[in-house]
Amino acid sequence: MGVRVVTPAKVSIRDLSMRFPTDRSTIEVLSSVSLEVKDGELVCILGPSGCGKSTLLNVVGGFLKATTGEVLIDGQAVTGPDPRRIFVFQERGVFPWLTVEGNVGFGLFRLGAAERAERIAHYVKLVGLSGFESAYPQELSGGMKQRLEVARALAVNPDVLFLDEPFGALDSITRLVMRSELLRIRRAEKKTILFVTHDIDESVQLADRVVVMSTRPATIRRIVEIDIPHPRDLSSPRYIALRDILFEEIGLAHKI
Amino acid sequence: MKRLLPFSATAVLLAVWFLAARRQTSGLFPNPLQVLSGLGELLRHGLLAKYVIASLFRVTWGYLLAVVTAIPLGLLLGWYRRGGQALNPLLQLLRPISPLAWIPISILWFGVGDVAAIFLIFLASFLPLVVAAMNAVGNVPTTLLRAGRNFGLSNPRLLRNVILPAALPQLIVALRISLGVAWLVVVAAEMIAVNSGLGFLIVDARNAGNRYDLVVAGMVMIGLIGLVLDAGIRQLEKMKALRWGYGS
Numbered sequence: 001m002g003v004r005v006v007t008p009a010k011v012s013i014r015d016l017s018m019r020f021p022t023d024r025s026t027i028e029v030l031s032s033v034s035l036e037v038k039d040g041e042l043v044c045i046l047g048p049s050g051c052g053k054s055t056l057l058n059v060v061g062g063f064l065k066a067t068t069g070e071v072l073i074d075g076q077a078v079t080g081p082d083p084r085r086i087f088v089f090q091e092r093g094v095f096p097w098l099t100v101e102g103n104v105g106f107g108l109f110r111l112g113a114a115e116r117a118e119r120i121a122h123y124v125k126l127v128g129l130s131g132f133e134s135a136y137p138q139e140l141s142g143g144m145k146q147r148l149e150v151a152r153a154l155a156v157n158p159d160v161l162f163l164d165e166p167f168g169a170l171d172s173i174t175r176l177v178m179r180s181e182l183l184r185i186r187r188a189e190k191k192t193i194l195f196v197t198h199d200i201d202e203s204v205q206l207a208d209r210v211v212v213m214s215t216r217p218a219t220i221r222r223i224v225e226i227d228i229p230h231p232r233d234l235s236s237p238r239y240i241a242l243r244d245i246l247f248e249e250i251g252l253a254h255k256i
Numbered sequence: 257m258k259r260l261l262p263f264s265a266t267a268v269l270l271a272v273w274f275l276a277a278r279r280q281t282s283g284l285f286p287n288p289l290q291v292l293s294g295l296g297e298l299l300r301h302g303l304l305a306k307y308v309i310a311s312l313f314r315v316t317w318g319y320l321l322a323v324v325t326a327i328p329l330g331l332l333l334g335w336y337r338r339g340g341q342a343l344n345p346l347l348q349l350l351r352p353i354s355p356l357a358w359i360p361i362s363i364l365w366f367g368v369g370d371v372a373a374i375f376l377i378f379l380a381s382f383l384p385l386v387v388a389a390m391n392a393v394g395n396v397p398t399t400l401l402r403a404g405r406n407f408g409l410s411n412p413r414l415l416r417n418v419i420l421p422a423a424l425p426q427l428i429v430a431l432r433i434s435l436g437v438a439w440l441v442v443v444a445a446e447m448i449a450v451n452s453g454l455g456f457l458i459v460d461a462r463n464a465g466n467r468y469d470l471v472v473a474g475m476v477m478i479g480l481i482g483l484v485l486d487a488g489i490r491q492l493e494k495m496k497a498l499r500w501g502y503g504s
């Protein structure tokens with residue numbers, strides 16, 4: 001009675017600021033960003049190009065050290081990258097000298113051969129690359145390469161995924177397919193996902209919550225909850241209403 | 257048609273050579289047939305095989321020693337940037353010094369013989385390989401390094417499983433160039449520091465009675481072997497795991 005169960009945040013970003021020294025002065029990229037992400041949540045970080053989204057994600061991923069502030073994951077301060085949390089890059093993140101199997105198995109060096117092979121087979125299938133096991137990345141299309149990178153990430157069974165505009169370099173049709181693939185995979189494997197994008201539609205299609213960033217130095221302008229159940233109808237009034245809110249928040253006109 | 261073009265060009269060149277040799281006044285400059293019979297003479301006396309083997313022996317040792325020391329060193333220097341920065345001025349100073357300038361010193365240190373020649377070849381291949389390996393590490397895309405570290409690779413594993421394979425296409429280009437240089441240098445070294453090998457053949461044939469047919473025979477052999485070495489190392493670039501590094 002009256003006891004409130006507080007679900008502790010999976011990822012908690014506390015008052016992050018980031019300044020890069022340049023030749024003459026410093027440029028401020030992040031300015032006191034705070035955000036809590038719940039376990040199993042898919043949060044999209046939406047903002048214009050160059051605002052500092054990648055910087056933010058790289059700090060959370062442990063690749064960059066913030067100027068001030070800290071990031072806690074499961075209550076522990078992030079001090080560096082960790083195989084429990086895998087980063088998926090916008091492009092050229094797969095190892096070009098390894099085959100599909102080699103890439104998917106890259107992070108599985110601690111496992112025995114049998115378990116390794118089993119996991120590789122499972123994730124190759126999950127992302128729909130069966131039949132391409134011994135193909136090299138250069139023989140794959142852009143969409144297949146991104147799926148391969150997602151498979152490589154999932155294979156080590158991380159509990160958090162960081163995706164930095166993972167479909168940004170793909171054509172618009174492939175991008176749509178990849179989004180529904182991501183949602184399908186998410187139903188199969190429950191992960192906490194931080195997804196960076198500059199695409200408003202992408203964020204409304206994927207996210208539980210959309211975090212709208214300002215231009216540089218990035219601050220959080222607003223957090224919009226996307227309360228549409230999956231599968232989402234892209235022509236429903238609610239979808240369009242939420243999209244309009246984000247358009248407005250980003251500062252774009254509705255007409256072209 | 258395209259395939260015939262190099263052959264026709266060679267035929268024309270041989271013809272020009274032939275005519276030029278006929279028009280000379282000194283009578284020392286050999287024509288292609290004389291060179292061919294010079295090669296035959298060397299072959300019969302067993303000198304050709306002996307000299308080719310001697311040259312290849314020196315190149316193999318000097319080059320392999322350079323490869324197994326320069327590449328790990330270059331990768332480490334590229335990885336630990338401080339080390340690279342510390343050694344960089346020295347490397348830049350040594351690099352413009354032709355390996356041939358080291359001939360007197362190598363004779364002083366190792367005397368006339370194989371070791372002096374091997375040392376010169378080692379030097380000639382070592383420096384470019386160190387610098388190339390250093391740069392190759394610097395050119396490894398940040399994304400790939402981050403991906404490697406993200407999966408929890410220790411530094412040695414990262415070096416072996418990410419940095420080395422990522423740098424390999426560039427390294428192979430450097431290996432190819434430095435093998436070419438090694439082959440240039442062995443000939444020069446043999447002219448001074450030893451008394452066998454194709455380089456020695458060339459000086460010796462001239463000194464022992466102006467046998468220019470043998471001089472040119474030696475030159476032809478050097479060219480042919482250089483071609484074979486280059487073609488051999490080019491095969492590496494065709495490997496599937498490397499092809500990504502050479503454009504399409």
Ligand SMILES: Nc1ncnc2c1ncn2[C@@H]1O[C@H](COP(=O)(O)OP(=O)(O)O)[C@@H](O)[C@H]1O
Nearest residue numbers: 020027029048049050051052053054055056216
């Ligand atoms: N290492 C760095 N040094 C200096 N400036 C940087 C560095 N990394 C990023 N920036 C700058 O920070 C800004 C934000 O970059 P980024 O986080 O990549 O933006 P986004 O991902 O939102 O497009 C850019 O203006 C970029 O030039």
Ligand SMILES: [Mg+2]
Nearest residue numbers: 053054055165
């Ligand atoms: Mg970015």
